[in-house]
Amino acid sequence: MTSIPRLVIAGLGGGTGKTTLALGMAIAWRERGLDVAPFKKGPDYIDASWLEQASGGTCHHLDPFMFGQDVVYSSFIEHASSADVALIEGNRGLFDGVDISGRYSTAELAKILHSPVVLVLNCTKVTGTVAAIVYGCKHYDQELNLAGVVLNNVGTKRQERVLRQAVEEGAGVEVVGVIRRQKNMSMTERHLGLHPVQEHGAPQQMLAELGHRVSAGLNMDRLIEIAKKAPQLPPATSPLSGILGTSVGAHRAKAPRIGVLRDSSFHFYYPENLDALERHGAHLVWLDALKTNSLPPLDGLYIGGGFPETQAGSLAGNVELRAEIRQAALDGLAIYAECGGLIYLCRSLEYDNTTYPMAGVFEVDMVVQKKPAGHGYSILRALEGNPFFAAGTEIRGHTFHYSRPKKYEFPQHGFAVERGHGLDGEFAGLVCNNTVATFTHLHALATPSWAPNFVALAARRRL
Numbered sequence: 001m002t003s004i005p006r007l008v009i010a011g012l013g014g015g016t017g018k019t020t021l022a023l024g025m026a027i028a029w030r031e032r033g034l035d036v037a038p039f040k041k042g043p044d045y046i047d048a049s050w051l052e053q054a055s056g057g058t059c060h061h062l063d064p065f066m067f068g069q070d071v072v073y074s075s076f077i078e079h080a081s082s083a084d085v086a087l088i089e090g091n092r093g094l095f096d097g098v099d100i101s102g103r104y105s106t107a108e109l110a111k112i113l114h115s116p117v118v119l120v121l122n123c124t125k126v127t128g129t130v131a132a133i134v135y136g137c138k139h140y141d142q143e144l145n146l147a148g149v150v151l152n153n154v155g156t157k158r159q160e161r162v163l164r165q166a167v168e169e170g171a172g173v174e175v176v177g178v179i180r181r182q183k184n185m186s187m188t189e190r191h192l193g194l195h196p197v198q199e200h201g202a203p204q205q206m207l208a209e210l211g212h213r214v215s216a217g218l219n220m221d222r223l224i225e226i227a228k229k230a231p232q233l234p235p236a237t238s239p240l241s242g243i244l245g246t247s248v249g250a251h252r253a254k255a256p257r258i259g260v261l262r263d264s265s266f267h268f269y270y271p272e273n274l275d276a277l278e279r280h281g282a283h284l285v286w287l288d289a290l291k292t293n294s295l296p297p298l299d300g301l302y303i304g305g306g307f308p309e310t311q312a313g314s315l316a317g318n319v320e321l322r323a324e325i326r327q328a329a330l331d332g333l334a335i336y337a338e339c340g341g342l343i344y345l346c347r348s349l350e351y352d353n354t355t356y357p358m359a360g361v362f363e364v365d366m367v368v369q370k371k372p373a374g375h376g377y378s379i380l381r382a383l384e385g386n387p388f389f390a391a392g393t394e395i396r397g398h399t400f401h402y403s404r405p406k407k408y409e410f411p412q413h414g415f416a417v418e419r420g421h422g423l424d425g426e427f428a429g430l431v432c433n434n435t436v437a438t439f440t441h442l443h444a445l446a447t448p449s450w451a452p453n454f455v456a457l458a459a460r461r462r463l
Contacts, residue, residue, distance in 0.1 A: 001234055002077065005227035006086040007147075008041075008110040008117045010094040012133065016122045017152040017179065019047050022089040024214020025223065026054040027207055029085060032220070037083035039076065041109050042091035043377075043398040043441065045268040045305070049197045051089065054207050058271050062088065062113075065104040065377050066396045066446035069112050071243065074236035075272075075445065076113055085227050088115065094137060098377065107144050114231050116147035118176060118223070124153045127162045131170035138173055147226045148176035150218065155181050176226070177218030196267065196307070243448045244272060245279035255283040256458035258300035258334075263288040265315060266340055268305035268441065276444035276451035277302070282458065289344070293320045300334040300458030301325070303341030305441055309351040309368050309403070315344065316356040329361040329435040334457040336388060336450075337437035339401050342430070345437050350406065362430050362437065364408040374399040378420030378440045380428050386414045387434045388453050394418075395447055397440040414438060 009025070011018040026036050038051035038059040043066065048059040060079045062072045080086035090106030094117070097105035110117050119137060121130055130151070138146045149167050154160045164175045197203050258277060262269065266289060278284060285296060290311060295301075308315055315322075329335055329345070337345050347360045350367040358366075377398050382389035389395070399420055414429030414436045415422065422428025422439065429438035434457060444451050 001232040002081050003232050004077075004080050004086055004230065005084065005224065006080065006088065006113065006115045006230050007223065007227045008088045008090055008106065008113070008115045009120065010090040010106045010110070010117050011120050012122070013093045013096070017120045017150075018089055018091075019050065020210065021120045021150055021152070021179070021214060022087060023050055023054040023207060024210045025218070025220070026051060026087055027211025028215035028218070028220050029087075029224070030054070030056060031211065031215075034084040034224075035082075037080040037086045039080070039086060039088040040091070041088060041106055043443070044091060046196050047089060049267070050203075051087075053197055053203055054211070055087070057083075060272070061270060061443065062109055063104075063443070063446075064109060064112065065098065066398070066443050070236075070238045071445050072109070073112055074238045074240055077233060077236040078240050085224060088113070094119065095140065107141055110145070111143055114233060116145045116226050116230055118148045118150060118226070119146060119173075120150040120152050122153050123151045123159070123163055124155075124181070127159060128166045128170070130163055131166035134167050134171035134173050138171060146173055148174050148223070150177040150179065151175060152179045153181045154178050176222050177214075179214065179217045182213065196264075240445070243445055244276040245452065247279050254462060255281055256299040256455055256462045257285050257297060258282045258302055258454070258458055259285045259287045259295065259298045261287050261289045261301070261303045261341070263290050264306075265289055265308045265311040266304050266306040266344070268338070268340070270443050272444045273442075273451070276448075277455060280452045280455040282455045289321060290314045290318065293318065295321070295324045295328060298328070298333065299461045300454060301328065301336075302454075303335070303337040303344060305339035305341065308340045308343050309349060312349055312351050312354075312356040315358065322357070322359045325359045326361050329359075329432055332433045332461070333435070334387070334454060334461065335435040335437075336454060337435070338441050339399070339439050342437035342439060343403055345430075345435070349403070361432055361435060362408075364410070364430070365406045366403045367406040368403045370402070372400070372402055373404040374401050374421050374439055376420060378422070378428070379418040380415035380420075380422070380438075380440055381418055382415055383413060385412060386429070386431060386436060387457060388414075388436050389449065393447075393449060395440065395442055397442040397446065399439045399441070401439055415440075
């Protein structure tokens with residue numbers, strides 16, 4: 001049995017203050033000398049990157065839909081067992097899942113991990129009603145350990161007094177903190193989430209202020225007590241080495257070299273994906289699409305998601321790199337691109353009434369619109385001729401994009417859509433030789449064949 005102090009931070013929905021609270025707690029505990037293991041429930045990259053900044057450690061995702069319960073549990077045990085405390089930020093509302101039963105919800109994750117839950121509530125212009133809400137959450141699922149409540153956006157001392165009494169006496173749940181309303185501490189958002197760390201002018205300064213504010217408002221000693229009361233956990237039955245692979249020496253002389261575009265345009269990468277590539281023998285080469293003018297010797301290229309539209313002018317201006325990537329794809333280089341990477345490999349991108357030339361691997365023109373073009377979990381099935389997957393392989397992932405094809409010729413698709421929208425509601429992914437580009441973000445823990453297939457495809461070029 002393993003003792004892992006842990007807390008799940010949950011809310012009633014988006015915008016209630018979960019991320020603000022989780023970041024502040026991570027900073028406050030870190031300043032007290034604690035080693036904090038951060039986790040993000042669900043597929044979100046941006047919250048995870050902020051949690052990494054706040055905690056100083058790698059943030060791992062826990063997603064029951066994509067991985068399944070056993071793998072979620074194994075990932076948590078492996079990455080949290082050596083930390084002083086594990087901090088898990090939930091997503092959406094506490095009981096919000098893919099159906100009315102709450103499957104794959106934050107509450108379900110908390111029960112998988114046998115973790116106490118701290119519920120953060122937006123208390124703007126409300127008092128006694130909060131007690132009814134907390135009471136409902138407490139009794140809606142008797143198996144859930146709702147251990148504390150944080151009152152957020154509290155305006156006055158009187159409101160705090162009424163709220164605290166209502167929650168503790170009316171709902172029977174302890175109030176473990178109060179965050180006063182403060183206009184200049186709101187975190188800016190884009191689309192349905194925060195702005196990326198990479199685009200913030202002074203992230204460390206903002207996080208330091210946030211940590212001070214949360215530390216002043218929360219009973220941090222009581223929170224660590226609650227975390228330590230979490231029950232001991234049995235060992236995992238599905239070690240990650242059996243899914244991600246064991247290290248085979250990524251730096252050996254003949255290791256295939258896989259480039260990774262990582263900059264302010266492309267920065268959505270799950271740590272397990274990069275880890276899995278290295279475990280299967282790849283040597284990763286970091287590249288900046290805004291500054292790298294010429295590709296070094298490579299056997300493969302990985303282009304993750306991000307917001308290429310915000311740097312579209314600079315990406316278009318790097319003519320040499322665009323041309324080299326296009327030629328590399330035509331020459332058969334193994335390239336895997338997700339979402340923003342797909343956009344970059346298309347012919348053009350229209351954003352804010354301006355059209356920018358992209359790499360031109362695919363004869364597709366993309367346009368960024370104001371409403372989401374794809375948002376949510378997806379299930380794909382690999383088609384014949386997909387160089388990365390055997391036909392019939394199931395891919396569980398997620399999509400979140402505001403771009404759509406405006407003018408296109410789809411010569412070859414990589415996947416059939418079983419859940420989600422893909423490119424046209426029926427098919428997803430584009431294929432050109434050994435290049436596959438798709439709106440769907442996959443995770444190595446959900447698709448264990450991806451990394452070894454990628455490395456093997458790159459290794460054949462190496463030979």
